[in-house]
Amino acid sequence: MPLTGTLDLSPYAGEAPLVEDLGTAQWELKEASILQILYEIDEVGLTSLLPPALHPTIPPTLLVNATKVPDSSVGPFTLAEVRIGCRAATRPRGYLARAICNSEDAASELRKRWGYPVDVAEVDLVKTHYSVELSVIEDDELILEAALIDPEPISGNDIQYLANLNLARVNRDGKPVTRLIQVDPEYTFHAADRGQAQITDIDPGAWRLEEALPVYPVSASYARADITMPAIRFLIDPEQPPLKSVERVDK
Amino acid sequence: MKFGLFYEISVPRPWGPDTEHKVYHNALEQVRLADELGFDQVWAVEHHFLEEYSHCSAPEIFLTACAMQTKNIRIGHGIVVCVPEFNNPIKIAERTATMDIMSNGRLEVGTGRSATWTELGGFEANPDETKKTWDEYVRILPQMWTQERFGYQGRAFSMPTRTILPKPYQKPHPPMWVAVTSPGTELDAADRGLGSLGLTFGGFAEQEEKIAEYRRRIQYCDPVAEFVNEQVNTTNFLFCHEDRDTGIETGKRLSGTFNYLAEQLLAARQAYPSRSYPNLGLLPALRRESTAPTEGNVPEGLAIGDPDRVIEVIKKWEAVGVDRINFLLNANETVPQEQVLESLRLFGKEVMPKFANKAEEKEAVSVGGGE
Numbered sequence: 001m002p003l004t005g006t007l008d009l010s011p012y013a014g015e016a017p018l019v020e021d022l023g024t025a026q027w028e029l030k031e032a033s034i035l036q037i038l039y040e041i042d043e044v045g046l047t048s049l050l051p052p053a054l055h056p057t058i059p060p061t062l063l064v065n066a067t068k069v070p071d072s073s074v075g076p077f078t079l080a081e082v083r084i085g086c087r088a089a090t091r092p093r094g095y096l097a098r099a100i101c102n103s104e105d106a107a108s109e110l111r112k113r114w115g116y117p118v119d120v121a122e123v124d125l126v127k128t129h130y131s132v133e134l135s136v137i138e139d140d141e142l143i144l145e146a147a148l149i150d151p152e153p154i155s156g157n158d159i160q161y162l163a164n165l166n167l168a169r170v171n172r173d174g175k176p177v178t179r180l181i182q183v184d185p186e187y188t189f190h191a192a193d194r195g196q197a198q199i200t201d202i203d204p205g206a207w208r209l210e211e212a213l214p215v216y217p218v219s220a221s222y223a224r225a226d227i228t229m230p231a232i233r234f235l236i237d238p239e240q241p242p243l244k245s246v247e248r249v250d251k
Numbered sequence: 252m253k254f255g256l257f258y259e260i261s262v263p264r265p266w267g268p269d270t271e272h273k274v275y276h277n278a279l280e281q282v283r284l285a286d287e288l289g290f291d292q293v294w295a296v297e298h299h300f301l302e303e304y305s306h307c308s309a310p311e312i313f314l315t316a317c318a319m320q321t322k323n324i325r326i327g328h329g330i331v332v333c334v335p336e337f338n339n340p341i342k343i344a345e346r347t348a349t350m351d352i353m354s355n356g357r358l359e360v361g362t363g364r365s366a367t368w369t370e371l372g373g374f375e376a377n378p379d380e381t382k383k384t385w386d387e388y389v390r391i392l393p394q395m396w397t398q399e400r401f402g403y404q405g406r407a408f409s410m411p412t413r414t415i416l417p418k419p420y421q422k423p424h425p426p427m428w429v430a431v432t433s434p435g436t437e438l439d440a441a442d443r444g445l446g447s448l449g450l451t452f453g454g455f456a457e458q459e460e461k462i463a464e465y466r467r468r469i470q471y472c473d474p475v476a477e478f479v480n481e482q483v484n485t486t487n488f489l490f491c492h493e494d495r496d497t498g499i500e501t502g503k504r505l506s507g508t509f510n511y512l513a514e515q516l517l518a519a520r521q522a523y524p525s526r527s528y529p530n531l532g533l534l535p536a537l538r539r540e541s542t543a544p545t546e547g548n549v550p551e552g553l554a555i556g557d558p559d560r561v562i563e564v565i566k567k568w569e570a571v572g573v574d575r576i577n578f579l580l581n582a583n584e585t586v587p588q589e590q591v592l593e594s595l596r597l598f599g600k601e602v603m604p605k606f607a608n609k610a611e612e613k614e615a616v617s618v619g620g621g622e
Contacts (some may be wrong), residue, residue: 001264001583002303002515038522040372057517058302058369075562090514158524195525218372219523 003058003087004051009238012208013178014123017111017118018169019232022249024113027229031071031190034225035065035125035132036161037146037197038218045212047086050095051238053180053245054086054165061085062214063094064146064199065163066134067227068125069106072180073233077106078123079135082207083164087131089242093182094162099209100136100143103186115168132195132222138206145201148193156189159221165236179247180236185227192223199207252569252606254598255327256285257486257577260307261512263584267273271306274280277588279316281580284592286321288599290613292359293317294327294448294577299337300373303583304512309345318354326354329361329448330430333388334381335407337376340388344395344415351419358421361448362389363430378525383407389427389443393476394425423477428484431527434461441465444474449485451560454551458485459571466572482574487554489578490586491598495557499548500593501586502555509582554578559603565606 041062050056064082070076079101082095099118101107110116121138132151136144163184169176197220204213235247275284282293295313297304314326329351331343351358364381365371371378384407390407391545395401395415402412409560417439419425440447447465462483469481488506492498498503520528554561554567554576567597580591 003264055515057371058300058515059517061517061522085517087515090511091353154524154526158526158529160519160521160524162521192524215374218368221524 002055002087003047004242005052005054005056006047007049009051009178012117012167013169015117016169016178017168018176019112019113019115019181020171021113022170022235024232026231027073027109027113029067029072029227029229031070032225032227033068033125033127034161034223034227035064035066035146035148035220036159036222037148037199038062038219039064039197039199039214040216041212041214042229045209049097049208049212050086051086051093051167051180053236053238053240053242054088054093054095055241055242057085057087059216060212061218062209063181064134064144066123066125069227071200072106074104074105074109074208077103078125079106079110079118080123080134080240081164082144082209083161083162083251086165087242088165088182088246090234092160092162093165095165095180096167098206100138111198114164114183114232115166117167117199122171127222132193132220141203142201142205143203143206144199145228146199146221148195149198151193151195151222154194154221156187156191156223156225157194157195159192159223161185161187161191167238172234180238181232182236183230183232185229187223188226190224190226192221194219194221196220252565252573253291253575254577254603254606255290255294255325255484255577256282257579258293258307258313259297259298259305259509259579259582260295260313261304261509261581261583262306264303273274274306274584275313277581277584277591278313279320280588281591281595282317282324283320284595286324289603290324290599292325292327292577294329294359294361297330297332297337301367301369303517304516315350315353318350318357323357323359324417325359326350327361327428328358329359329428332360332365332370333385334364334371334374334376335384336376337370339474339571340391340395340408341410341415343388343418344392345417346418346424348396348417348419351421351425352417356420358419358425359428360392360425361428361430362392366432366519366528368519371519372522378523379527380407380521381526383427389429389445390475393424393427397477413445418495418538426474426480426482428480437461437465438468442472443471444469444476444479444481446480446482446484449483455567455571458552458573462572483572484575484577485568485573486577486579487552487568489580489594490555491561491594491599491602493557493597495560498556498560500555501572503549505579505582505586506550506555508585509579512583545580550587558597559572561598561602562605565602569606
């Protein structure tokens, strides 16, 4: 059967966000700008970046996503995510290695409602007619610089966004346990582009990628869309085998 | 109705020094038995880099071995990936002609374009281009086979005039097919007068609609080959056992394993936004199959169970217009080889005779099938 992840979660489990209420409501994010960059990563990351409940993609893939929200119930924010492409049993998913947000209020919402492992730092997403550029600076260090080069229009329906799997803690019988929270937003597209993918700078340590550097650009897309952050429907026990790990969240 | 075998050559981990050898030789043994039992065809795919799912990267070699060890079964080379980074069309014309000679005129040629980023990226092929290069290939291959001397100035491929040798044993050339995975590709097949080589397992109603449209459209085709190949070939799983429950349970294990492996593939559309891949190709169809309408607790249309059930299922496929069914016999060796062979023998003894009198399948009609 397919390979499964070998990531030791113990260094991350204790600091994973605690989601006390799994019955979170939807969250409407209007007119968001979304950059997605897909790279193949070094084979050293084939299984080492994923928990045992997940299968790696072959080849192993890394997704950089940036979402710029001009306004929301907590004000404007920009979120940068680095995810590892994977399968939860048969379902395509992105395991969120780490996220950075430029708004403490938005980070707090994402952390406590959907379990995002998100910290606050500087995130910039700038679109021009020749590129869409993302930079993330933490503690005065550039930890990510990526871009879509030479955008050309496409249909939003041509873009595939993978649902997130966020490592978080939830309460079970009064005790916190680690679970992957599936976050599968809905998108209503207004415009979309694609272009060449480019990652010019990445600090693998800052994004929990160990030695697994991005090595081969695959694709880049940019979209303007309304996003509906979802109610939580599924959890995954990260330590269980793929076919035994999924839990449906009771309404 | 004609019956065939279909091979992906899936190889389970852990990969020991003999694992691939065993899987290949199990397949060869199955093909020899199928030939003895009167199966009509054996197909093998071309896939690259698809760990466990398919280790069939040189199907022409496997199929030549099949041809050398059998007498009657036809040899389905398909699909051949019609993308320059994978295959130069001259080489396709040469090797298929050679296979046709070596098999005494038993070759069938399936064409397609690959649907995974794993493969397209591995060859550094541009996903935007694959549909276009496929369309160019299917138009020049028949000319390469039939013209004494051939030269061409095209979009994805050009060559000065040369004599492409050898020529196929079948005249004017082997039947040509198109792999149909994405919705709408059956119409590409019809419009070009090519056979529809279905690689999905959708339910009866969906297939009936597609086949009806294929039959309607092919009447008005502009043939790319020397003759119209109006035939619908589909794919299914086969496990036949005297005990219905055993047959169903084993068959479900086989189909479930195959589908699980298929879902691991990194589809082109998942990695690369492109109009060229408006859907996921094989993958969504497989997923649909597992959630398709069911008969009892079995997904609709699967040829698994006891002979009576398998006959019933095949009659339904026949009724919706399918001409041929190719069977996947195993996936990741989840079914022991002896059980696979027993299933084949039982199918040959109990099921095939029920369809023997209907074997006057529509042969390829002569060129000019359009009005």
